[in-house]
Structure formats: C-alpha cells, structure tokens
Amino acid sequence: MTEFAPFHPGGPGIIHRYAGCDASKVYSEIHAPSIVKDNLPANNFKGKLTSSTINDEWLKPPPTAPQAATPRDDSQPDLDTIINAHDFELAAQKTSTAKTWAFYSSAANDLITRDANKSLYSRIWFRPRILRNVRTVSTSSTILGLPTTLPIFISPAAMAKLIHPDGEIAIARAAQSQGIIQCISTNASYPATEIVTSIASSSNNSLPLHPFFFQLYVDKQRGRSATLLQKLHQHPNIRAIFVTADAAAAGKREADERLKADESLASPITGVAPRNDKKGGGYGRIMGSFIDPSLNWDDIAWLRAQTHLPLVLKGVMNASDVRLACEHGLEGVMLSNHGGRNLDTSPPAVLTLLECHKRCPDVFRKLEIYIDGGIRRGADVLKCIALGATAVGLGRPVLFATAYGQLGVEHLIEIMRDELEVAMRNCGVTSLREAGPWLVNTGDLDHLVPGEEGHPYVKDWSRREGKREREGSVKSKL
Amino acid sequence: MTEFAPFHPGGPGIIHRYAGCDASKVYSEIHAPSIVKDNLPANNFKGKLTSSTINDEWLKPPPTAPQAATPRDDSQPDLDTIINAHDFELAAQKTSTAKTWAFYSSAANDLITRDANKSLYSRIWFRPRILRNVRTVSTSSTILGLPTTLPIFISPAAMAKLIHPDGEIAIARAAQSQGIIQCISTNASYPATEIVTSIASSSNNSLPLHPFFFQLYVDKQRGRSATLLQKLHQHPNIRAIFVTADAAAAGKREADERLKADESLASPITGVAPRNDKKGGGYGRIMGSFIDPSLNWDDIAWLRAQTHLPLVLKGVMNASDVRLACEHGLEGVMLSNHGGRNLDTSPPAVLTLLECHKRCPDVFRKLEIYIDGGIRRGADVLKCIALGATAVGLGRPVLFATAYGQLGVEHLIEIMRDELEVAMRNCGVTSLREAGPWLVNTGDLDHLVPGEEGHPYVKDWSRREGKREREGSVKSKL
Amino acid sequence: MTEFAPFHPGGPGIIHRYAGCDASKVYSEIHAPSIVKDNLPANNFKGKLTSSTINDEWLKPPPTAPQAATPRDDSQPDLDTIINAHDFELAAQKTSTAKTWAFYSSAANDLITRDANKSLYSRIWFRPRILRNVRTVSTSSTILGLPTTLPIFISPAAMAKLIHPDGEIAIARAAQSQGIIQCISTNASYPATEIVTSIASSSNNSLPLHPFFFQLYVDKQRGRSATLLQKLHQHPNIRAIFVTADAAAAGKREADERLKADESLASPITGVAPRNDKKGGGYGRIMGSFIDPSLNWDDIAWLRAQTHLPLVLKGVMNASDVRLACEHGLEGVMLSNHGGRNLDTSPPAVLTLLECHKRCPDVFRKLEIYIDGGIRRGADVLKCIALGATAVGLGRPVLFATAYGQLGVEHLIEIMRDELEVAMRNCGVTSLREAGPWLVNTGDLDHLVPGEEGHPYVKDWSRREGKREREGSVKSKL
C-alpha cells in the first residue's frame, strides 16, 4: 500500500489512516467490491488472508468515521407514511448527512432554475374531459422501442451510495421489479457492469434481459471513453447511450461547495476522487474535472464509431439544438438543464419542449424527446406526455427514495404510477397515445416560450461592427 | 350480530368492540336512526328491549371514543362574532376533530386548484357604475324554474354529521328558512329521504314543498343507482339530479390520507364504510370506491330512462364538454373541479366559464350553467352571475358553518345575502338580470383562458405517427 | 335632559351615565362646542351655571372612559423622526385607540382594493429624462381655478377628532399654512362652518379667504341636504361641492365591525350617532345610514338648483361614468373607490384614469379629473399628474398625521412637497405642465386596463333571453 497510496484516487490520507488495521469494513462502505478486483495491479495482490493470523492489534477498531458520514437525525419516518415524492425529500433532508443532502439538493448559484423546474408545472392547467369510459387505463409505453410500464425512466444521478449502501443496485432492482428503465450515471457509486449484473443474476435467465441506459460523460482522454464503451458493450442489456452535453463547465453548487468533500470517495467508473480546493468541496465540480469541454457536433461521428447503440443527447436547452440533433441523426434528445446544477437561469425543460412546438414541430416525428427536471407528480408526467415527450426522467426523487433502499424506490415508482393513473382518469384519457396538447393549458407560460431564432425585437444586431467603428473614433481621441 | 358483523359496512371491528354493551349511544352518534330501520333484515330484528333486564355489566361504559373524535379545542367563538365565511372556516379548524378538518379542508396533491379556486376571484375587478337608483335591490332568481331568494345553492358535500350531530338536516332546515335550495350528496351522513322528510314535516303542509336537488354518483352496479333514483322519486320535493362526472378517480387528498379513518362510519345511502389501507385513511378515496369510472356520454340515455327529473352534469371543466352536454339535452351543467379534490391543476371553474364565452357562447342560451369552488364572498357570486352563471354552489363554507347547526348555516346565508346586496348596490345593479359581462374586468386572467380546441401553437400534432416511424428506424439499429 | 335623552343622536345611554355629574369635560372631548349652541332647542336651555352652586357630589369624577378610548401605547415617536407617510401610519397604529385604528385603516372585506390602491403605483416605472435644467422647479397648480401650492388636496375623511382633539380644525390650519385645499367631510367631527371659521378668524381679514371644498352625502331626506347647502353658502370660502356617488351601500369594514362603537359619538353635521347592532360596530356603515341609495343622474339637476358652486362627482370607477359626468356638465370627477372601503375589488383609481385615456380621451378637455386612494409618495403624485389628473387627494395619511395636530399635518405636506420636487427634478420636469404620459411606463398594468364598454370576448350577451327559453323547456318537464 505504501507504493499505491500516492496514486489512490481518493488521496493518500485515507490509506494511511487505516495502515495496520482491518480496512475491509470502511472499504466496503465506500467502494463496490469490484473496484479492487478490476483496478488492483496484479503485483499488488498479496494473496488471500488466513484468518488465524489476525491478532488483537489488527482488530482494533478503525478510526471514527468522518463527521460528514454521521446522520444528522436518525428518525427516518416509516416508509408507509411516505405518500408522495416531497415526503421522500423531507425524509432525506432529515436523515442523510449534511454533505449528502447538500450534494443531492444543491444547484447552481441562486437556485432559480432548480426551483422553476418544479414551479412551472404548477402553472400549467389541465383541460380535462369527462364522461369517457376510463375503467381501464394503461400507462405503458416504449422508449427507443423498449417496453416500459410507465413513461418514466430513472435519470442518471451520481453517487447513490452516499444515501444507502446498496446505492444504484437498489435502484436497478426496483426499476426492474417495476418495469421501468434506469439510466446509469458515469459517476455512479458502483461500476455500471456491476449494477447491470446484479439484476441479470436475480432475474429468470430465460427471460429477455431487463434493459438499461448508460449516461456518458465524454472524457478529455477520449480513449478512456472508447474503452468504457467497449466494456459496456459486453452487457447486452445496456441498450442506449445518453451523452451529456450540458456539462461543459460544472456549475457552482454553493451548498455543496460550502461543505468539505470526503476525499476517500472515488468514482469507480472514472477513478476520479474529490479533493477540497480553494473554491470549496463541491463533488459535482471536482468529480467532473475529466469531462471534455471541447465536445462538439463533429464528435457525434466519433461516438457513432465507438458504439452501435442508439445515441441520445442529454441536456438540450434550445430548439435549435434539437433540430441539429435531428440533422446529426441522433435517436433522441433529453431536454434537461441538469437539475439546474450547471447554469442558473437556464430554461426549464418544459419551456424548451414548448419552444420545439413553436419553432420546429417536425422534430417530434424525427426523434424521441425526453424531459427531466422538477417532475414530482404523476400529473407533471402527464403534462409532458401531452406536450409530446416520449418519457420523463426522475432524478433527485429517486436518490431521496434510495434512502429506503430498493423498497423505497419501488414505493416511489408505485406512487408515481398511481398519481399518473388518477390524473389520466380524471383527464378522460385511457392511454398515453390519447394525451395530446389539447389536454393542457399553458396560457400562464406562453409569454416565456421563445419563438424566433433571435430576440423578438432585436432585429438589427451589428454591435460588433459598430464597436469597431467606435474604437477607431475613440483611439483618434486618445 | 355475530352473523352480521362480517357484512357490516363499517367493518366487523366496531361490532365486536361493543359486544355485550349498550351500543345505542355510540350508534346514534354516527348513524341516523333510519339506517337500522331501513337496512336491518327482518330476521335480525330480535325484538324490543325490556329495560328491567338491564344489569350492571350491560351498563358498563362503552370503550373510549377513537382519538379522532376528540375536539382539539372547545373554544368555539360565539356565532355573533362570525362576520364572514373565513371566520366559519377558522372556527371549524379550531373546534372540529383533526380528521374532520383534514377531510373537509383537504384537496388533491399540492392544493394548487383548491387555492386558485379562491384566489382567482380576487383578480377579477369590478367595473362599477354609479348614480343609478339602487334603493331596492333584489337577489332573487330561479334555478331550473324553481324560485330561490339567492343565486346560491348548497353544493353537495359528504358527511356533514362529522361536524355536528344534525348534519345535513341542519343544513336543510337552514336552506328552507332562507329560501335557497340544498343539493344532497350521495355521501350524506343522513339518508336523503330522511333529510327531505325532516323539512317537509316542519313546514306548513298546505304550502308547496321546499325543493331539493340530489347529487348522484353512478354506482358500478348500475342497478343500485336505479333503485336509489326510484326511492328518491317518492319525494316530490327532490326536483333535479346532479350527476357527478369529475370523480372518475378519487384524488389523493393528502391531509386526509395521513390520518386514520374511523372505520365505524358508513354512508347511509351507499352503505360503503371506510377502511384504512396502505395508501392511508382518506375518506374521499375509500368511500368513493363504488363510483363507476366507465360512466360516459352514452349513459346519459340510460339516466334519462331512470328518472323524469331534470339532469345536471356536475364537474364540467372544459367548454367542449359544455357543448356536448347541450347536444345530449342536459338541463344544466355545473362547472366545478370538485373543490380541487380530484385532479390538482384542474382549472378553476371561472376559467371554464370564460372559456365558454370564448369558444361557445351559444351554450348560455341552451342550458343553465352553475359554478362552484372557492366562492367565499357575495362579490364572488356577483362576478359569476355577471359572467353568465345562473347560480353558484357553496360547499366547504356550508360544512364549516354546520359546526353551529342550523343557526350557523342560516347565519352564513344571511352574510352571503348581505354581501351580495352590498356588492350589487355598489356596482349600480338592482337585479341579477342587470348584471352582465360589462360589470367585470377579467384582464388579469384573460391570458389563462384557453381558446381554440387544441393548443395555441401546437398546430401540427402528429407525434404518434412520427413515433411509429422512429420505432422502425430504431429497431433496425437494435 | 330626561326629555332629551331618547332623542340624543348618540343614544340615551350616555346621557344617563352622566346624570347628576359635571359632563362638561366628557362632552368637550367628543363634541365641538358649537353643536349644543346650534342644536339645543331654546326651551332646553336652562340658564347659565353659577359656580358657587357646585357641591362635592356634583364634582364626583365622571365614570371611567369607555375602553376603546384608551390609547394602547403612549410612546408616540418624535415628529422629527417621521420622514414619510408610512411612518405616520405606524405611529398612529401604535398610539391611537384600537377602535380609531380599526375605523381609519379598515376597508371592505378582504382589503384587496385598499392594498392594490397602493401597490399599483409601485408597478408604474418612470421614464426619466436627464440633462434638463431643473434648478428651479414649481409644484404649483390650480384646482377649479383656485391656486394651490401643490397638486394635492385633502380628501374628505370622517371623524378626525378620534385621533386628536383639534380634528379637522388642525387639518384646516395646516392646509392653509401650506397653501393647499381641504375638502371637508359631511361626517367631520366638527361642523363645517366651525372648521371654515376657525381659519378665517386666524388669517388676515384683508386677504382673500383660504378656499375649502365640501364633500356632500345626499340625505335620504333631501330637504336636509338642501338646508345644509344653504348654511354652507354663507361661507364664501367654501368653493365647490364634491358629491359622493360611490357610497350607495356601506362596505363591510371588518376590523371596524369587530370592535364596539362608542355610542356617545355623533356627527355634528348629520346628527347621526353610531349604535352597535348585530352586524357589529362599524362606524362607516352605521353613520352612513342617512345616505340616499336612490341618488341618480337625474338628481344632478336638483343639485344644480340647490347650489351655485362647482360640482364634482366623487367616487367614479368607470370611464363610462366620466363620460356621463361630462354630458351632465359637472366641473370635475374624482376617480376614487372610497379608499377601498365600500366595494372590495373595485378598481384602483389609476386604472380608471388609464381607462379614460383608452376609451374617452376627450374627457380630459371637458372637466378636471382628480384621483385618490393609495397615494403615499410624491412620486405617486407625479405619476397621476403625468397621466392627466389635475390633482390628487390624500386621505388616510392626513388622518394619521393629525395624531400630531396641525404640526403633524404640516409636516406630512412638507414631506410630500419635498418628495414631489425630488421626483420632478430627477425626471427632468420643472413644472407640472411639463409632465405628460411620456413620463411613465405602465407596461406592467396595461393588461388590467379595460377597453371596450363590454367584456373583451363576451361578444354575444343574450343569456337572459336564453334563460327564458330554457325555463319553458324545463317547466314542460316538471
């Protein structure tokens, strides 16, 4: 370990802290078992432990866990008192560590986008129809041709293990049992392959494998991304790649920055570990340092060459880019502002969805459109579907539900299913195909939906030319 | 009782709890006397009680009442300090049980519709006229040809006995003495026939009977609804049937779900009793389980065949459905979102009223339009009348006033009458016929009123076709 | 007094309470000295008091003052710490009796109009111009041809004596010293003639008399109004009559109703005294009982016959009525909603002012337009002037300033003057004539300004006809 310590993705400190102790327990709390298997160079493998060699000194208790890992309040409400997504959030706020809460709940700067993501749904009225036979109602749909029991998938979100030891594996199992698709984050706490395998092993082998999506941050070292994709291709139930395009720079998530990062964490997929620096301890910023800000439209061809899987562009915030995505042959776009975490006052995705209708309605025929951010109710889902989304992603609510492990996530999905069914029935709709724009009244938002490519009354934009003229004239004075 | 217990609509528990005791008192607290008379099979009638047979054991006190029945605060304000509908609500919040308050005040999900129902009236300005002789002013009108002293009727609302032992009977007596019409709920705490009779018996027999309306939830077992209508026809003062159409699925009224339901309650009309289940203890959801979600426009003909009474469709939220109601020959529609209790973000009824003007102004000539939800002031009533409503319904305010029994409801109606008269005088209007759309300025709401049938700028809605194209293309990749 | 007691406008109770005591002090606290002089029938005048006849019994202290007269807090801030109109309001709230505060501050129902009166000014932006020589700036103007140092007059407001023994006399002296005009209320605590004389006597007799306006509520007994006008005509400095037209019915001012009225008060002009009744103790409602709700446009001719003075119609809330006022030859209109005290959700006057521009801009050439309600800042005044008002009225702020007597009202007027001058200078305007609509940006209110006579999209308003049709069809069913 002496040799390895300086190269430990989580920094040497944590290695030295456990020198001479049994680090198995603390290791397992943080890392998936597969990390050491996949990453430990052969020459550092010192052999299997003979338990008879364990003496008292060796067994002394490990140092106390870092403060950030102490739950602030252990009075987790009973799962059966949780009746909506807000309840999960409140429970998580009470019982997760301060740092986990900050990391999950924080967003860029003044939280305007994060909060608008939610509040805009409250400003869309339904236009329900009555006296339609709604005895049976179906919420099933397909995403990229894959069946799903709900028009909902699990948005990729980082480091689910912070809130529950089972992390993304709990989510995966819940997704499978509920018949919806999980999109695994590049920054998951478990290796994607382990998440995928954990499901496969528990399902009937004769059935088709339950599908997953994988969210990809393209690495500055492109080779690493290529290698990662190769690895993923070995798992046939990974069925699409969601390439994140809205993370050119990590936003300043201030609540997260203000609390010290636990440097002993490391991303099992990218190997990056957080380090506190003078800007603070924000996980999102530090662990995204490998993301390539030079990614651009020309790279779509490169991505195509690396994978045969359908490609979805995640983080689209402008109808012009939806149109470009069509032109580049992408299978889908995900309208998203990264939960408001990167660019404050970036537009809530539902505005971008409406912008597509206004500016380029043909795109709905050319690719699938997903949407996430701020969805907390089945009614929100129905509004997105009515406005042409194929499916919606759930991010933070799933993380908060993960505090209860697999059961919690299943409970959340059941709640969303129930709410969606109630909303459909009360709107007079029995299948998602029946939901159309006629179902929603967006009158309170319509003035916020941008129309033309440019600015509504900035017709004559030649400031820069003017500026050059002016510079000449000023210089002649100086 | 041993045989009966499993079939007790309120569940067997309550029967067993009182086994061997005198259950008369607790029975009377919850049930109307007529229930046992009407429902007890002859073979279960064991004879009349000889009081000399009562011994000490028999007289032991009944078990303590369930916690939900304990008033939280017994400091009910004097009725003469109550000067508006809000005061009644505050008094009820203080003095009713937590469960009763939750059941009456709760609404679906995030309460957006419930609260907007009220707040939208505050955003409509009057355009008053002055210097018109308003010495005498008349608030009288007719509803379906029946005279009323006010353009107000009592909206059907469930289980008024929760707040006062006289329940709907107190309301009926107040309605009669004030000259307005009560619409009895299918979920009333007293049988409709008993409510109707309680009035008839106390009024001068030579006078025409004071009219009532009856609100009907159509039962999944249609025969039960037919039978119920037959029973109601025996009471000639029931003059119209309001068929509820906005309850295809019970909304999640969260405050109500969070508190345990009292399983000893049962609806005397439907016989349904609440049971706590894993979703919670919401009365509305559980007691509405018999409602038929397959009810549709074709059933109007069936309803016509069951009753000779005028039919009003309750719960219309879209002008398209008002138009359909005209085409199906209904006598009236009630624009309502069920007090925001079923579908959150369903539109406040005043928006639907304005939508009718925008999209199908001819409907005002073809049927009567009623409106409810959020009306708390005489001025709100005048606004609805000015916009073409024939009358408005009062729901929660009446329930809250029932805490004071008949006197309370009379006081509420007097307050509304006084407020309406003051508003009419100060608007320069002496009769409801004079009030027209010119009287109100809806400039702050006009952008919320949907126009065309579809969505304002979603012109080309062919997502589903597009989707099929896409599915083909995606599959070819997989 | 035994004979007189039953006819005492303030009720017999107060007479009996002081039987056998020296009532001089308590009388003077409430009544102006002139009342007894003007109203006491000759046969009830029992002669002058010989002070030697006063014995101990006679001198016993009067009963304790009613609770409502006890100041809640005597820590009145120093006048020189008061720097704006809000400060005066806060000081009055702290130091006046609960009942006085309730009477002055209250407004109809939910206070929507009262509060919007103020808040709408905050939503009008200036469009200031710079680099105009604003060294000297003049705020002087004329109202009905009478010079005023400010485009501000004192709105008629009732019972100023409740907050200071000098009441309206303090206001009158301040108005004179500041060179602005007071409009005396019919419900003033002092007789109008006494207010007017108090000034005349203190000014140099050779100067023209300082002008006043008089606000008239037309009495149900028209003869009383005619007599009152005759009396006023004896005072040549009363220069115009403001006829109130927005008080057909007194609004429910709930804070005022909730507190017991002091029945020993009486209006010296109308003789009406408050009595607590089952609706509560609202001064405004009870003391307005003499107002004629049958007043109508035909009465303008009658009024013209009673007075040679210019007539201004107070309480206009609809541009249609401004147009009618022109047609009836009135000299002015006062756009006002009675401080939001009569009809809640009646429109803030600035909306009516804008409505005049939209619908009948010619009226600005035909009569003078005044405006009141919610004006608290010199900037508010400038906005009204820019939009075509000749002058604005200040109501509640003057009452609150009266807590400090004449000095307080003078201080308030100086503050308004200073604020107006600062606003003019910073807008680039040196005289009121220069202020025009170009100076204000009402973009945030424009959607609230009604246009056409009717409703913007209710084009075809024939509900009543339709209703008759329907009634026939319904009756055939019954």
Add this chain to the structure above:
Amino acid sequence: MTEFAPFHPGGPGIIHRYAGCDASKVYSEIHAPSIVKDNLPANNFKGKLTSSTINDEWLKPPPTAPQAATPRDDSQPDLDTIINAHDFELAAQKTSTAKTWAFYSSAANDLITRDANKSLYSRIWFRPRILRNVRTVSTSSTILGLPTTLPIFISPAAMAKLIHPDGEIAIARAAQSQGIIQCISTNASYPATEIVTSIASSSNNSLPLHPFFFQLYVDKQRGRSATLLQKLHQHPNIRAIFVTADAAAAGKREADERLKADESLASPITGVAPRNDKKGGGYGRIMGSFIDPSLNWDDIAWLRAQTHLPLVLKGVMNASDVRLACEHGLEGVMLSNHGGRNLDTSPPAVLTLLECHKRCPDVFRKLEIYIDGGIRRGADVLKCIALGATAVGLGRPVLFATAYGQLGVEHLIEIMRDELEVAMRNCGVTSLREAGPWLVNTGDLDHLVPGEEGHPYVKDWSRREGKREREGSVKSKL
C-alpha cells in the same frame, strides 16, 4: 486652529473636541494624509513636531469615537468562506457600523428600483447552445479602446474608507492586479490623485500605466469642476470622464437619513462635509449639495472644452437620452439609476437597454453602452453583454468586498470571472463577441419595455389646452 475651525469642511465641532490633544490618530482614521498637505494654507503650517515636547496632558486619550463607528459584530467570516457577492454583502452587514451599512445599502424611498435592479436578471432566461468547443474561453474585451480582462469595471461609489482604512486605494490595487478598470468617484474618501498615484508607484514603471476613469459631479461653481479636471489631467492614466446626469436631486435614502451623520467626515475632493439637519443625516443628500441641478445638454460643449478625455454620460434612463447622447457626440453612456438611490421606480437599466433595441438600435453602432445596478453574478454580466452592453459596472458588491481590503476586492473579481467563464461555457460561447441577443430570452420582461416615445395608448395628449378651456368655464361660475 481657532481661526480655521469655522471653515473646517467637517464643521468646527470636531476641531474643538480635539483641542489640546493629539489628533493624529483620529485624523488618520478619517482623512487621507494628502488632504492636509494639499489644503492647509502655508500660514497655518506651524512647523514640525518635536516629540520631546509631548507631555502627559497632551497624551490623554482622545474622546471616545462616535457610536456610529463601533462595529456591531466583529465576527467577520474568513475570506475563503466567501463564495459569491451575496456573501460579501452579508459579511458587511454584520461587521460594518450601522451607519456605514445604512449609507451603502440604502436607496430611495421604498427600495423598489434597488430591488428590481437585482430581481430582473433572475427573470431573464438563457437560451444556451450545446456541443460547441468551449475548451478555451476568453472574457477579455476593451472599454473605450482600453484592454480589460473582464467586461466589468468598478462603478464609482462614495467613501470607501468607511468600511476599510485603505478605501479606494485597496480597490485600485485590486483592479490593477486583476486587470480591470476602476472609475473613481468624486466623493471618494481619498483624493483621486492619491488613488491613482498609489498604483503607479507600485507598478513597473516601464509598463504602460494602468488606466482609471473618473466620475464627475459638475459643481454649481463650474470653476471648481474645471480646476478639478485640470488636476486630473496631470495623471495620464485617468482615461475618461464619466459625467453623472442622474443626480439632479438626491433621493431620500431613508435608512441613511435615520442615522446621525458623522460630521467629522469630509470629502477630500469636494471639501464638503456632512451635517445633520432636520431631514436627517443622509450622507448622499448632504454631500451632494454642491451638485449642479442646472446641468443640461448645452453643457456638454462646456465639458468638451474642459477636457480632452472621452466623455461618458452616466445615469441614462431613457432611450431618447441615449439618442441625444449620440447626437452630442459622447463616447459612451452608462445606463444606470444610481443604484436606485435617487428616484424610486426609475427603471432598472436592463429595461433601458432593451428599450434602446426597440426604439433606436442604431445607437449601438455609435457609442459604447455600459450598464450597472443589481449585477451580482457572472451570468448577469453575460446577459448584459449579450444584449449589447460593452461592459457592466459593479458598485455595492465592491464596497462590501472592500471590508477585506485589497484581497477582498480581488477575491470578488475572481469570483465574477469564474462565474462568467462558467456561464459562457455552459451557454456555448467562447468569447464575448459571440454573445448576442439570441442568447437570452426576455419574455418575462418584454411587456415592461417601453416602445414609442409617448405612452402606448395615450394618443391625444392635450390636457393643458383643455384645462385652459375648463378654467374659463369654471371662472364664469365663481
């Protein structure tokens, strides 16, 4: 000193207070050393102090400092916990004296403009573009031909010494080290020449001098302004004059007025000292008494004659004045409302910027447009640049950061730089030239942007003529 005391700009009181004491310390706390050097007449220079002459009496402690100078809370947060401009404001609020906080944070009247300055930026959404190579991003630009590392300069703000002894000198050093330009206020705590020199001396003499701007209030005694400009011309790194045009009258900054001014302060540039008067103790009002309210467009020619430097007009609030500025040949305009400190409800500068686009887009080619007020985030900066501003000014945030001296201001600028870069990357923009109006969605503000020169629906504005007609008609009645 006896002779000098009556002429002491700070009033004689402070001189007498220190008579016979060592006033060096208190002098230095308030005045820059250069003041006495520059202003003390030769005959009042009594020679150098021989320290041996100092006796005990002479050394007695000076009177206690005035209460306003006592910090309310000395728990200044560590600079490295400050991560945004809001943090600096909170820290300053906690640690500066009550009077300093009041002076810096206060604004005119009801603070509507001050707060809207900030909140309007939150209502502008970005329209980000993705998949553009944003690996390298440049925030550099030029202002009047001068290079700057950021499109940000330091807005002139008065009396920075109140919060830190280094005052404007700390700011200047930070501006230099960060490569941005400081605009020195006429009311700076240090003489402009001293501020400028403090930088020059610390920079490498062979480099070009770091540039400054100077903000000029034109003095009522024009000669003083001319002299001041002559003095400034001796410093070649003063490169432009910003003439303030929005301070014709000092606004009532109420928080500032309510606290006593420290009369021992004096402006080293103008020599004016505050004095408490009956309006209160507002620094801004009192220290601006020398400003000439007669300044007008004709004076531009006079200013040109006094200086060869580029002239920028500061405080423009109407597009009409931007157009006039073009016609008068100014090099730039600064859209500003003086931080909301002079005219409440004056328009936030971003509305004026939009107004320019709507009404006179050609001005962007003719001069440079700067903007300030309410900018707190790098994203706000980017929005202004996208809408055509050349640069933005930071005012209050810099004052608050000065509490930490030079390091604090540098930290603030680094934060803004980082935020701007993040915003640019996440918008898909790599240089400021690429940012255009297409980048922002102002749909939530567009209704607030005035269009035509006049008022949108006040077409026929001839009130004054009308008024004259009316006056005739009224007079004939009187």
